[in-house]
Amino acid sequence: DTGVSQDPRHKITKRGQNVTFRCDPISEHNRLYWYRQTLGQGPEFLTYFQNEAQLEKSRLLSDRFSAERPKGSFSTLEIQRTEQGDSAMYLCASSLAKTSYNEQFFGPGTRLTVL
Amino acid sequence: AQSVTQPDIHITVSEGASLELRCNYSYGATPYLFWYVQSPGQGLQLLLKYFSGDTLVQGIKGFEAEFKRSQSSFNLRKPSVHWSDAAEYFCAVGAGGSNYKLTFGKGTLLTVNP
Numbered sequence: 248d249t250g251v252s253q254d255p256r257h258k259i260t261k262r263g264q265n266v267t268f269r270c271d272p273i274s275e276h277n278r279l280y281w282y283r284q285t286l287g288q289g290p291e292f293l294t295y296f297q298n299e300a301q302l303e304k305s306r307l308l309s310d311r312f313s314a315e316r317p318k319g320s321f322s323t324l325e326i327q328r329t330e331q332g333d334s335a336m337y338l339c340a341s342s343l344a345k346t347s348y349n350e351q352f353f354g355p356g357t358r359l360t361v362l
Numbered sequence: 363a364q365s366v367t368q369p370d371i372h373i374t375v376s377e378g379a380s381l382e383l384r385c386n387y388s389y390g391a392t393p394y395l396f397w398y399v400q401s402p403g404q405g406l407q408l409l410l411k412y413f414s415g416d417t418l419v420q421g422i423k424g425f426e427a428e429f430k431r432s433q434s435s436f437n438l439r440k441p442s443v444h445w446s447d448a449a450e451y452f453c454a455v456g457a458g459g460s461n462y463k464l465t466f467g468k469g470t471l472l473t474v475n476p
Contacts, residue, residue, distance in 0.1 A: 351408075355403075
C-alpha cells in the first residue's frame with residue numbers, strides 16, 4: 248500500500264499560466280476528493296468523484312478550474328489562467344465508499360505558488 | 363450548513379504535560395467527527411474518528427477524544443505530550459448523504475517546549 252500520492256509536490260508558476268496536478272489514490276478506493284488549503288486555514292472541499300463521475304463541485308471551484316478522473320483511477324486538477332489568489336496547498340484524498348464512515352486518506356499535497 | 367470552530371489558534375505546552383484541544387461543531391444531524399494532524403510539509407493523518415456508540419474514542423499516538431452532544435464539542439486530549447506531537451491539529455465534521463464532504467476547522471498549532 249503506497250498511500251495517496253500527488254505530483255508535483257511543489258509548483259511555481261507565473262500569473263496567467265496553466266497548471267495541472269495529478270493525484271493517484273489508494274488502489275481500491277473508488278472515491279477521490281480535492282481540497283484547497285490556504286495559509287492559516289483548514290482544508291476546504293473543492294470537488295469529489297465516485298469512480299469516474301464528478302458528483303459535486305464547490306462554489307470555490309471557478310470556471311478556471313477543471314478536474315477529471317478518467318477510468319476512475321488517477322485524477323487531474325487543472326487551473327487555467329492562474330491568479331495570485333490561487334496560491335495554496337492542493338490536497339487530494341481517497342476513500343472506499345462502501346464503508347459507513349467514509350474515512351478519507353490524504354496525500355502530501357501540491358503546493359502552488361503563483362508569482 | 364455545517365461548521366467547525368477551533369477556538370485556540372496556537373497552544374504551547376511543556377513536554378510531559380497534558381493536552382486538550384477544543385473543537386465545537388455545528389451540524390443538524392448526528393455528526394461524523396474526525397481529528398487530523400498535519401506536520402510541516404505533510405498531508406493530513408487521521409488520529410481518530412467518532413460515528414456512534416461510546417462517546418470516548420481512542421486514536422493513534424495515545425490521543426483520545428470525547429463527544430459531548432449537549433455541548434456540540436469533540437475535544438482532543440493526550441495525558442502526556444511528546445516533543446514529536448508538535449504539529450497542527452484539525453477537527454472536521456463529515457456531512458452529506460454518506461459523509462463525503464469534510465468541513466474543517468482552522469486548526470490549532472501545537473508547540474511543545476522541552
